[in-house]
Amino acid sequence: MDETTDNVKTIVGKDLSGYIKKSRLESLLEELFGKKIDVSMSNDRYWFYAPPPTPTQISRLPIYNKITPFDPILNYSHIDSRVLNNTMMFTLSETDRRAGEKDVFDRWWQYPSNIVLEPSIVNLQSYSDRMSDARPTLFCGSSLETEVEIIDVRASSEGSRAFKAEFCTSEDVEQYISQTATPTTRIISLHCQNSLEPLKITEECLNKVLSFHHVGIEFLDLLFAFGGKPRESEAGLGGLTSFTADMSYLLVYVEESRGKEKVSWPIRQTAVFRRFAPDTPEENLWIFIHPMPNSVLKGKVEDAITHGTQFRNCTSVPQLHSLAISSYIENSRWYLKALSEEFEDIADIALTLEFSRPEDYTEAFKTLAKLQYLQERILPSHTRFNTTASIVSGLQELNSSFHDQGFLETAAFIALDNSFKSYISKYRGHVASIDLLKSRVQGVLNQLTVALTLKNQATSVDINHNMLLLTHDTVDDSATVKVVTLVTLLYLPASFVASLLGMNLFAFQGPNGNGFQISSRFWIFVALTVPLTVLTVGSWFYIAYKRKRNKAIKQRSQQKGWPGLEV
Incomplete structure (x- = not known):
């Protein structure tokens, strides 16, 4: 402050x-x-x-x-009114309305416990606690803020046809799902206004959608990743989770954002849930959570389903997975290129600094901060690339499994398998590139840190050297003071005695007008002065000797590790 x-x-x-x-x-x-x-x-x-x-x-x-x-x-x-609305969404006052609802949503207010077959294998309380904490940032607070898109693929005598519907209220979504005949394949697209905003759907509406389609609790693991920017603590999460019919994963990627002043590479994420049930086509389901309304993948999915007949077949499962991966994989290359160029600019400064110049010494600390910030962005990328590569590997295995079971034609299998191999090869290349860049950044960071440390040590050596010279000068001054003190001690007793006895021992003019005369009792002056001088000087030598002896004893005691003697 x-x-x-x-x-x-x-x-x-x-x-x-x-x-x-x-x-x-x-x-x-x-x-x-x-x-x-x-x-x-x-x-x-x-x-x-x-x-x-x-x-x-x-x-x-x-x-x-x-x-x-x-x-x-x-x-x-x-108090955030949006948080308040979400907190008060499911109160006891709604009990009557719930009781009157059709069973079509299967006790939606109890999600996910209403769809878990074996509660003992899932910590439902943990999911409930996490949902309570994340509710204000995950969901919009009003039904009027809802933005949901549903594409239904229906079989007809003329082949499969796609129908797209957009909804602006939760009530419209619920009515459509509950009253519309279940299609061959349904694709539900949710989105945020941007990566920092909640999903454009209320919690009640989403719970009803998930309950109606019996979406497993693993979907919540992806859902909790939204409501904020992707965090480094979750860089390794979101890998492919596959069960008998359901699969889900979280794609985390970079996307170029061009502004008027500079180009940035924000981290974004897309959640993908897929249910494949060839024996019961009405259960085929896709759910996408996009980071923005006009995401690249959302546009490609719409074009592929509404204009491409090959994607309307419910058995063409892996194609949309390939579409999701291909939408963002190329961004990683240019992101690494941008990081490399940024590193080169910083390295050019770091490797040409002259620490003898004060302005370069100041610039070194700024460069060090830039390198550390660059390292912060590089380190999570390694984990994210590995996680995405594992997702593609899992999809490749599922592709082979679908082909072996006869759900995928050989030509499509070969094309997809080659695509997945290409994706894996690219991500492995990205991992190798990020490792090299990480090593280079760490090398320059270490060099700059060592240079700053050596500069600080050199400065300390100069200070110590100057202090040593100052100490020598002080010792010389002390020796001079000591000599002056000794001479003063020699004269001090005589001066004292002379002052004591006055001038009666000397006469510059005798009683008869004679010249200078010395008293016959001058020996008294000598007898007092000499012993007093010897006593004063001797006391000074004795005190100095005693002090030196105590100091030596104390030093020896410190070296031996015992307190020593007090004298």
């Missing part, structure tokens, strides 16, 4: 900064606080100083719900 102005330093993390422009954020803040707020950017993170927002201001600028206040003392107390 800025103590002079009571402003709070607020940080907009890299997960959010890619979704709002700096100029737009400044204009929103100016509108919110009534004055210009300067926004700075460092390592893809916005930060600014502004007064602590009130709940009213927070509601006017929803991004405040996700940005991180730098001051740990702050605690914004506010």
